Amino acid sequence: MLLTFDTATPLVTVALHDGDEVVRELVSELPMRHGEQLAPLVDTALREQGLVRQDLTAIGVGVGPGPFTGLRVGLVTARTLAYALEIPVYGVCTLDVLAVEAADSGAVAGPFAVATDARRKEVYLATYDADGVRLDGPVVDRPAELAAGLAAGLPVVGEGAVLYPEAFPDAVGPTRPSAGWLARVIAEERAELRDPEPLYLRRPDAVAPGTPKKVS
Amino acid sequence: MTVTDEPLVLGIETSCDETGVGIVRGHTLLADAVASSVEEHARFGGVVPEVASRAHLEAMVPTVERACDTAGIALRDVDAIAVTSGPGLAGALLVGVAAAKALAIGLGKPLYGVNHLAAHVAVDQLEHGALPDPCLALLVSGGHSSLLRVGDVTGDVTPLGATIDDAAGEAFDKVARLLGLPFPGGPHIDRAAASGSSVSIDFPRGLTSRRDLERHRFDFSFSGLKTAVARWVEAREAAGEPVPVADVAASFQEAVCDVLVRKALDAAASEGIDHLLIGGGVAANSRLRAMAEQRAGDLGIRVRVPRPGLCTDNGAMVAALGSEMVRRGRPASGLDIPADSSLPVTDVLV
Ligand SMILES: [Zn+2]
Numbered sequence: 001m002l003l004t005f006d007t008a009t010p011l012v013t014v015a016l017h018d019g020d021e022v023v024r025e026l027v028s029e030l031p032m033r034h035g036e037q038l039a040p041l042v043d044t045a046l047r048e049q050g051l052v053r054q055d056l057t058a059i060g061v062g063v064g065p066g067p068f069t070g071l072r073v074g075l076v077t078a079r080t081l082a083y084a085l086e087i088p089v090y091g092v093c094t095l096d097v098l099a100v101e102a103a104d105s106g107a108v109a110g111p112f113a114v115a116t117d118a119r120r121k122e123v124y125l126a127t128y129d130a131d132g133v134r135l136d137g138p139v140v141d142r143p144a145e146l147a148a149g150l151a152a153g154l155p156v157v158g159e160g161a162v163l164y165p166e167a168f169p170d171a172v173g174p175t176r177p178s179a180g181w182l183a184r185v186i187a188e189e190r191a192e193l194r195d196p197e198p199l200y201l202r203r204p205d206a207v208a209p210g211t212p213k214k215v216s
Numbered sequence: 217m218t219v220t221d222e223p224l225v226l227g228i229e230t231s232c233d234e235t236g237v238g239i240v241r242g243h244t245l246l247a248d249a250v251a252s253s254v255e256e257h258a259r260f261g262g263v264v265p266e267v268a269s270r271a272h273l274e275a276m277v278p279t280v281e282r283a284c285d286t287a288g289i290a291l292r293d294v295d296a297i298a299v300t301s302g303p304g305l306a307g308a309l310l311v312g313v314a315a316a317k318a319l320a321i322g323l324g325k326p327l328y329g330v331n332h333l334a335a336h337v338a339v340d341q342l343e344h345g346a347l348p349d350p351c352l353a354l355l356v357s358g359g360h361s362s363l364l365r366v367g368d369v370t371g372d373v374t375p376l377g378a379t380i381d382d383a384a385g386e387a388f389d390k391v392a393r394l395l396g397l398p399f400p401g402g403p404h405i406d407r408a409a410a411s412g413s414s415v416s417i418d419f420p421r422g423l424t425s426r427r428d429l430e431r432h433r434f435d436f437s438f439s440g441l442k443t444a445v446a447r448w449v450e451a452r453e454a455a456g457e458p459v460p461v462a463d464v465a466a467s468f469q470e471a472v473c474d475v476l477v478r479k480a481l482d483a484a485a486s487e488g489i490d491h492l493l494i495g496g497g498v499a500a501n502s503r504l505r506a507m508a509e510q511r512a513g514d515l516g517i518r519v520r521v522p523r524p525g526l527c528t529d530n531g532a533m534v535a536a537l538g539s540e541m542v543r544r545g546r547p548a549s550g551l552d553i554p555a556d557s558s559l560p561v562t563d564v565l566v
Pocket residue numbers: 332336357359496497528529
């Protein structure tokens with residue numbers, strides 16, 4: 001039984017995949033409560049399926065890019081849970097999950113881009129072929145800057161497109177990644193399986209201090 | 217009861233820049249693994265929350281592994297997981313709390329979200345045995361300066377006083393920077409002060425005037441002291457005179473310790489408590505320990521200070537408090553507990 005979750009967007013999404021199909025999928029109700037909601041959702045998913053922790057054989061986690069605080073909740077949970085259960089853990093770029101869903105659900109018919117909300121008036125963006133295989137990215141920048149680099153009329157999937165219609169007028173398909181699709185991506189090896197390392201794409205905001213301020 | 221009958225508790229601490237994982241059995245310390253990101257913060261002159269949070273994520277599993285190796289146990293043998301749920305840096309706490317929940321799910325064991333300040337008190341049980349009831353705790357570090365009355369460390373903790381501005385350790389860091397000493401400032405000030413005169417400069421003792429004592433009898437203030445040191449150093453520099461680093465360090469340290477010890481002993485006397493426990497990173501300061509022991513001895517008050525490695529933030533202190541929660545049959549925490557950056561000290565168990 002594969003357990004997957006993604007915390008790279010405001011909502012937490014959790015799924016169980018039995019090797020053939022997704023058997024359970026849960027999404028949190030409140031945004032920005034990753035730390036409080038992820039563990040209970042995992043616990044609930046297992047219990048409602050009549051499963052115990054020893055039934056889990058692998059863990060899959062969205063590695064972002066996404067807001068750092070939530071991202072870390074998912075990654076530390078995945079790594080620690082996998083360590084405790086002595087099972088493997090796979091990371092998948094969160095944008096790849098949206099891309100595979102968009103391609104498989106027929107939301108796009110040719111090449112496209114995926115954009116998610118990076119806050120600070122920026123988006124994370126990557127480009128994909130018609131099958132949802134990543135061609136370039138992910139990168140982070142202002143919507144207008146990134147849109148200028150895209151072919152005119154290229155469909156853009158994800159919340160980043162919905163939030164910035166002026167830059168991305170051709171918004172289509174799913175807006176947020178789902179753990180169910182993350183599970184399918186891993187089970188069917190539809191995207192690069194990576195180490196569970198966060199894709200921050202930004203350095204920490206920190207500046208070295210100058211000389212101490214005068215007080216008199 | 218043989219030693220092996222006591223619960224094996226693993227504690228996780230990530231409230232600031234140390235990723236700590238401790239393992240205890242009852243009052244026996246088996247492992248205290250700490251990974252510190254302090255060197256990454258040194259060039260910023262203070263802890264950068266995002267840098268600390270990133271370091272916690274990277275250090276978590278390796279530190280748990282190291283603690284188990286040191287303790288000579290298998291992770292699955294652990295009976296309970298304890299974690300600091302606050303107070304501290306929000307993003308840093310969150311990494312530890314999420315990891316603890318993952319262990320609780322992965323091992324099928326109870327979770328105890330505990331208060332960082334109470335853990336600083338509980339850790340002394342690992343060295344000096346059961347805590348006296350009641351005891352007075354003086355907790356001083358870069359993040360806190362508190363006086364607490366502790367009846368039962370698992371549920372009866374009353375704040376008597378706290379800093380109204382900077383924490384004591386913060387003052388050490390800031391004065392160290394003024395004197396051109398590295399971060400963190402505590403050990404460097406302590407070392408520099410050893411060759412200086414503690415009476416050469418009369419720095420102010422915050423909140424000790426008669427008027428302040430009416431409203432802030434057991435509270436601390438270190439920001440005025442820090443400013444006074446800055447003014448004194450600037451005046452020297454402006455006059456083109458060399459700054460006597462050792463004397464400034466010694467006189468500053470004397471002023472901090474004097475206020476801490478004076479107020480702690482006043483609180484003990486006023487509460488009728490004859491045990492003073494000192495914890496937190498500043499408890500490693502040699503002058504603070506010496507002064508507390510000398511003045512408390514004159515009053516018949518016993519001083520307990522854990523060894524320096526257990527005074528600074530670590531996982532053993534969290535495991536020690538978790539162990540006490542298990543021993544006293546306290547109810548386990550839910551998997552939905554938050555990381556609370558401003559958790560009040562009265563909330564010992566979340
Ligand atoms: Zn502390």
